[in-house]
Amino acid sequence: MKDEKSLFINILALLILSFMAFYIYKVSIDTGDGIKITDNITPQKRVADRYLKKNVVDENSSYKFGQTAEDTSANIVTSVVVDYRLFDTTLEVIVLFVTILGFGFVIPKDKRRVLKPSVILHRWAPLLMILMFMIGGYMFINGHLSPGGGFPAGAIISTAILTGVLAGRKTVTHKTLKVVEAIAGISIFGIGIASYLIKGVFFQNFLTGDKIGDLFSGGLIPVFYGLIAFKVAAELSNIYFEFYEEC
Amino acid sequence: MTNLAIFIAVLMFLGAVWTVLTDDVFKAIVVFGIVSLMSSVMFLLMQAPDVAITEAAIGSGITTALFIFTYKKMEDKKNER
Amino acid sequence: MTKVFIFSSLSLIFVGLFGVLTRKNIVKILIALNIIETGINMLLVAFGYIEGGITPILQSDLSIANLNKMVDPVPQALVLTSIVIGLGTTAFALSLAMRYKNTHNSVSIRAIDEEGVNI
Numbered sequence: 241m242k243d244e245k246s247l248f249i250n251i252l253a254l255l256i257l258s259f260m261a262f263y264i265y266k267v268s269i270d271t272g273d274g275i276k277i278t279d280n281i282t283p284q285k286r287v288a289d290r291y292l293k294k295n296v297v298d299e300n301s302s303y304k305f306g307q308t309a310e311d312t313s314a315n316i317v318t319s320v321v322v323d324y325r326l327f328d329t330t331l332e333v334i335v336l337f338v339t340i341l342g343f344g345f346v347i348p349k350d351k352r353r354v355l356k357p358s359v360i361l362h363r364w365a366p367l368l369m370i371l372m373f374m375i376g377g378y379m380f381i382n383g384h385l386s387p388g389g390g391f392p393a394g395a396i397i398s399t400a401i402l403t404g405v406l407a408g409r410k411t412v413t414h415k416t417l418k419v420v421e422a423i424a425g426i427s428i429f430g431i432g433i434a435s436y437l438i439k440g441v442f443f444q445n446f447l448t449g450d451k452i453g454d455l456f457s458g459g460l461i462p463v464f465y466g467l468i469a470f471k472v473a474a475e476l477s478n479i480y481f482e483f484y485e486e487c
Numbered sequence: 488m489t490n491l492a493i494f495i496a497v498l499m500f501l502g503a504v505w506t507v508l509t510d511d512v513f514k515a516i517v518v519f520g521i522v523s524l525m526s527s528v529m530f531l532l533m534q535a536p537d538v539a540i541t542e543a544a545i546g547s548g549i550t551t552a553l554f555i556f557t558y559k560k561m562e563d564k565k566n567e568r
Numbered sequence: 569m570t571k572v573f574i575f576s577s578l579s580l581i582f583v584g585l586f587g588v589l590t591r592k593n594i595v596k597i598l599i600a601l602n603i604i605e606t607g608i609n610m611l612l613v614a615f616g617y618i619e620g621g622i623t624p625i626l627q628s629d630l631s632i633a634n635l636n637k638m639v640d641p642v643p644q645a646l647v648l649t650s651i652v653i654g655l656g657t658t659a660f661a662l663s664l665a666m667r668y669k670n671t672h673n674s675v676s677i678r679a680i681d682e683e684g685v686n687i
Contacts, residue, residue: 246590253589261582268574288616288640292624305629316624316638317537320645332649339656347663348670352560379540387536387625391652395544402552452626472652476549479659483556489569496576503580503603507587512595519599526580526606533573533613534623535644541651542609550602550658557662558595561669 291320305452312450313384313458321389322461326443330428333471337425340475344482351485357408365407372400380469384458390465394472401477405484414481421474424467431460492532499525513558520551573614580607594665594675598658605654609647616640 294310295301303309313319321329379393404411432443439446447459456462502522506515524547530539580603587600621639626632665675672679 250590253586257582257586257589261578265575265578268578269571284636286640286642288642291641292635292638303632305626305632314626315537316626316641317535317644317648320641321648325645328646329649332653335653336656339653339660343656343659343663346660346667348666352563387540387623389537389541389648391648392541392544395541395549399544399548476655479553483560489572492569492572492576496572496579499576500579500583503583506603507583507591507596507600512593515596515599519602522580522603523606526610529573529576529610530613532569533610533617534621534639535613535647536623536625538609538613538644538647538651541648542606545651545655546606550655553655553659553662554595554599557666560666561595561675 291324292316294319296324303452308449308451311445312448312452313461314452315384315386318384318389318458318461318465322384322464323445326464329468330432330443333425333428333468336472336475337421340478343479347482352483353485354406354408357406361407362409365403365409369400369404369409369411372396372403376400376469376473380465381462382455383465384461385453385455390468391472393465393469395476397469397473398476398480401473402480405480412477414478417474417477417481421471424471424474428464428467428471431463435460488532492529495525495528495532499529513555516551516554516558519554520547523547523550569619570614570617573617574611577607577610577614580604580610592676592678594668594677597677598661598665601661602654602658609650612643612647612650616643 290296294303297310301310311319311323313323376393376397379388379396380390383389383393401411435444435446436442445459445461450457450459499522502518502525506518506522509515509518524543527539527542527547530536530542584600584602584604584607587603588597591597591600616639618637618639620637622631622634622637624638624641624644631638669675
């Protein structure tokens with residue numbers, strides 16, 4: 241009896257959902273007079289046009305490769321995340337902090353002990369961790385030239401710490417993580433206040449005059465990405481230490 | 488390129504259906520990790536390499552690890568009682 | 569290409585919605601919610617895709633000349649932060665699920681009113 245009822249509910253849900261999916265697909269590929277979601281005809285009218293041409297402040301400015309510009313980051317996504325929409329990113333990091341805080345309050349306090357790991361993992365874990373730290377550092381230092389950035393860099397660094405925990409190695413303590421997170425969080429807003437004192441606008445880039453395409457270009461962008469990477473890495477490592485005891 | 492996109496999309500759809508319908512939670516977690524990794528390939532085909540790297544590191548790596556930790560912790564409780 | 573992307577992301581969203589509506593195991597519901605999240609991220613990036621577009625990274629003077637062919641960078645920047653937020657909310661939901669298991673000794677969402685449902 242119960243199985244028949246659950247089968248009936250499954251078929252009903254399948255019918256309703258396929259009906260909804262058909263109409264949403266029909267609306268989203270429509271290019272007529274109705275709602276236009278994927279309008280590929282005039283992408284120049286979108287807001288991204290100003291970001292791509294880097295003329296948000298001065299409408300008539302143009303730039304060349306290897307010359308200075310309004311925002312000297314070669315990766316446009318990075319320049320949107322860390323320069324034009326930096327408020328969004330910082331508040332997002334605060335939201336991540338609040339969710340991890342709630343996670344720490346709610347989770348039951350019985351931690352698992354790490355079982356004795358195999359000899360191969362125990363021996364080779366430091367080498368793996370060094371390679372992961374190198375890749376993470378490369379990601380946030382080179383984030384304005386190539387794909388990557390602060391968030392995947394933080395994730396990769398925290399994965400290195402997870403490898404150390406699972407291999408039974410002594411990595412970092414709980415207190416160090418809290419100190420790193422606090423220093424990174426305060427520094428982001430400290431730099432924001434400093435740029436308010438120097439330039440008059442909160443979070444404005446005050447290290448200008450770099451050339452597009454250089455390694456040390458972008459002004460404050462690698463600094464912000466490094467701080468974001470360490471904050472994200474400390475917060476994500478907190479999750480693992482809630483599950484497993486530190487050695 | 489279009490054929491590759493269609494192939495990955497079909498594989499992703501089948502993986503998602505299998506994830507939802509199966510009874511074994513552990514297999515569902517692992518197949519969800521594979522679906523997430525395939526979505527990172529789709530991001531790469533959409534010319535979004537930043538999102539692809541982030542999805543491969545966070546969505547496919549750390550989320551799967553979290554689910555497996557939770558599953559292990561629940562299994563411990565079952566053995567105790 | 570755009571149709572393929574939109575169709576695949578919509579299929580992921582609705583498969584996840586089906587899972588949320590009909591499953592009874594809490595961990596399975598959370599996996600289905602994660603599938604919905606992946607689909608919505610793909611849908612947002614697919615809205616910014618242009619046929620034959622190129623990556624929004626400046627590599628030489630040639631890419632500055634082709635600025636109109638680049639895909640939309642704004643949805644990519646939004647999705648980049650959305651993935652990290654998704655991890656945080658997933659961790660919080662998993663801790664709530666563990667607390668539920670400790671209280672009711674079951675992972676079924678029907679455990680409050682009846683016993684023995686395990687699908």
